[in-house]
Each structure stands twice: as C-alpha cells, then as structure tokens.
Amino acid sequence: DAGITQSPRYKITETGRQVTLMCHQTWSHSYMFWYRQDLGHGLRLIYYSAAADITDKGEVPDGYVVSRSKTENFPLTLESATRSQTSVYFCASSDGGDRGTGELFFGEGSRLTVL
Amino acid sequence: SQQGEEDPQALSIQEGENATMNCSYKTSINNLQWYRQNSGRGLVHLILIRSNEREKHSGRLRVTLDTSKKSSSLLITASRAADTASYFCAVSNFGNEKLTFGTGTRLTIIP
Structure with a gap:
C-alpha cells in the first residue's frame, strides 16, 4: 500500500535492551524524519535524513542511532533503552517542497514502553 | 527548545461556533504549517x-501570519464534532x- 508505515505499532521492552523501530515510505521522498511525542513537550525531532546515506541530528539525538541505506527506509535504533525513552515515536517524510520545507507525511506512530 | 508555542493549550466550544488558535515563534521563518492530530493517530498536514x-484559506480553515509579531492564527469556522483533535x-x-x-x-467540539 502507498504511504508511510511504521512497525511495530506497540512495543514493550526492558531497560538496557536494543530496540529498532522501522519506517518505510513508498513515495520516494528525499527527506525522512523521526520525532518523539511526549506530554508537555509536543513533538521533538530526533534525527532526520535528506537522502540515502545522509543523516543529521535533531533536537534530542542522544541514545538513538539511525541509518538510511535505501531511500524508502529509515530505521531508528535505541541501542540501550532507558525509561526516559518511553514515548510515542513518529516517522515522517517529505519531498522538500518547491522552496524549502514542504509538508510532512506522518506514520501512525510507534508506542514504546521501557520498563 | 520549542520554536512554535500554541495558545490556548485547550479549547472547548459548541458545534457550529468558530475556533481560533494562536501560534507564536521566536526567529525568522521560511514557512509556517498547521497540523491536526486525532487521538492515537499520526499528524495530518492542514495548511x-x-x-x-x-x-491563506482552505475550506473552513483560515490562517494568518504576522511576521512582525512572529505569530500566526488558525481559524476553523462552523466547527463540527469531527474537528475535535489536537492542532499543532x-x-x-x-x-x-x-x-x-x-x-x-x-x-x-461539544455536540
């Protein structure tokens, strides 16, 4: 199906474990983003990517790793999960627009609980 | 730190009334966007x-931008129950x- 899909939608893990959240888009958008959403903080950018093999840090990158070997995939890995990483994670993509940042298309989110 | 700050944090109105939300930001911008998020779902671009x-107008939505005041407002006219959501x-x-x-x-939106 066309669009942007995230998996898993729900994940419970324990402190110290590695977790990977997957994101796949079918539009061939150049830009992809990972945000986390927490009460009182809105959405905060973790990492983003302008193209395959190009990634950059956002506002809250510590504790996260990303890769972009293919344009359509942008996985987010928590190398050693902590309770403070309990959150809802959103992946988004964009074609960049005609004069800079265009609209973002969001996935449905991955709700992660770290015990 | 957050660049955009919405006001109010919460708003309840009767169906059919207009809803106005405001956004303030701190630095010069290229563009400003509004998104809607229904409970438990991803964000959807509005304008x-x-x-x-x-x-700018789009259907029942009207957005204004005042770069001198570094602020924007989103007006939803003739609100409907389906407009119940969070707006960013x-x-x-x-x-x-x-x-x-x-x-x-x-x-x-209260029916």
Whole structure:
C-alpha cells in the first residue's frame, strides 16, 4: 500500500535492551524524519535524513542511532533503552517542497514502553 | 527548545461556533504549517503559509501570519464534532529542512 508505515505499532521492552523501530515510505521522498511525542513537550525531532546515506541530528539525538541505506527506509535504533525513552515515536517524510520545507507525511506512530 | 508555542493549550466550544488558535515563534521563518492530530493517530498536514504571505484559506480553515509579531492564527469556522483533535503549528527556518513543532492546542467540539 502507498504511504508511510511504521512497525511495530506497540512495543514493550526492558531497560538496557536494543530496540529498532522501522519506517518505510513508498513515495520516494528525499527527506525522512523521526520525532518523539511526549506530554508537555509536543513533538521533538530526533534525527532526520535528506537522502540515502545522509543523516543529521535533531533536537534530542542522544541514545538513538539511525541509518538510511535505501531511500524508502529509515530505521531508528535505541541501542540501550532507558525509561526516559518511553514515548510515542513518529516517522515522517517529505519531498522538500518547491522552496524549502514542504509538508510532512506522518506514520501512525510507534508506542514504546521501557520498563 | 520549542520554536512554535500554541495558545490556548485547550479549547472547548459548541458545534457550529468558530475556533481560533494562536501560534507564536521566536526567529525568522521560511514557512509556517498547521497540523491536526486525532487521538492515537499520526499528524495530518492542514495548511502551509509562506513568510511572504499574510493570509491563506482552505475550506473552513483560515490562517494568518504576522511576521512582525512572529505569530500566526488558525481559524476553523462552523466547527463540527469531527474537528475535535489536537492542532499543532510548525515552523521551518531558511536553509533548513527541519520543522519545529509547538506543544499543540487540544480542541474539543461539544455536540
């Protein structure tokens, strides 16, 4: 199906474990983003990517790793999960627009609980 | 730190009334966007207004931008129960593909 899909939608893990959240888009958008959403903080950018093999840090990158070997995939890995990483994670993509940042298309989110 | 800040944090109105939400930001922007998020779902883009535009319409939505005051407003006219959602503004800066989101306004439409 066309669009942007995230998996898993729900994940419970324990402190110290590695977790990977997957994101796949079918539009061939150049830009992809990972945000986390927490009460009182809105959405905060973790990492983003302008193209395959190009990634950059956002506002809250510590504790996260990303890769972009293919344009359509942008996985987010928590190398050693902590309770403070309990959150809802959103992946988004964009074609960049005609004069800079265009609209973002969001996935449905991955709700992660770290015990 | 958040670039966009919405006001009010929560708003409840009767169906059929108009809803107005405001967004303030701190630095010069390339464009400002509004998004809607239904409970438990991802964000959906509503409208984009560029820094050289002052007003934009889309259906029942009207967005204004005042760059001198670094603020924007989103007006939803003739509200419906289906408009119940959280609304976020997001700003982009020149030369930067990132969007910075505010904390959102939770809108409740009372039938």
